[in-house]
Amino acid sequence: MLRPSVSVFRGEVGLAKTFWLYFVLVFFVSHAIQSVIFRVGVPVWIGFVIDIAFAVYLPLILIGVWRSGGRYRGKRIWSVVARMVVACYLVAFVLVLFPILALMVADLSS
Numbered sequence: 001m002l003r004p005s006v007s008v009f010r011g012e013v014g015l016a017k018t019f020w021l022y023f024v025l026v027f028f029v030s031h032a033i034q035s036v037i038f039r040v041g042v043p044v045w046i047g048f049v050i051d052i053a054f055a056v057y058l059p060l061i062l063i064g065v066w067r068s069g070g071r072y073r074g075k076r077i078w079s080v081v082a083r084m085v086v087a088c089y090l091v092a093f094v095l096v097l098f099p100i101l102a103l104m105v106a107d108l109s110s
Contacts, residue, residue: 009060011067018068019082023061030054048104055101058093062086 007013008022034047066086069079 008064009067011064011069011071013064013068015065015068015072015074015078015082018061018064019085023065026054026057026061044104045108048101048108051097051101051104055097058089062090 008018011018013022030050030053034050037047037050065082069082069086072079072082
């Protein structure tokens, strides 16, 4: 059920499933896990591993959402909104998360 495949990347899976299940749910679950990890005092490198895994996963799913939005045949607004979310998230990812990852790497090396 939660196993993304090539068909998700190609945009062959429906927009709702790709957006809500593979993007939104995975986003919240990964961030919830990180929140718990940091509260219980697990080593920082474990959070770093989760960040790296999500950073590898994220572009594949964002491409899938974008492509699925292009194939969507329902109300055009949902396709436009999904693509806007992808575009905004990419900007946020580049401007915010990369510097945070750099700080985490610097913290690990000290």
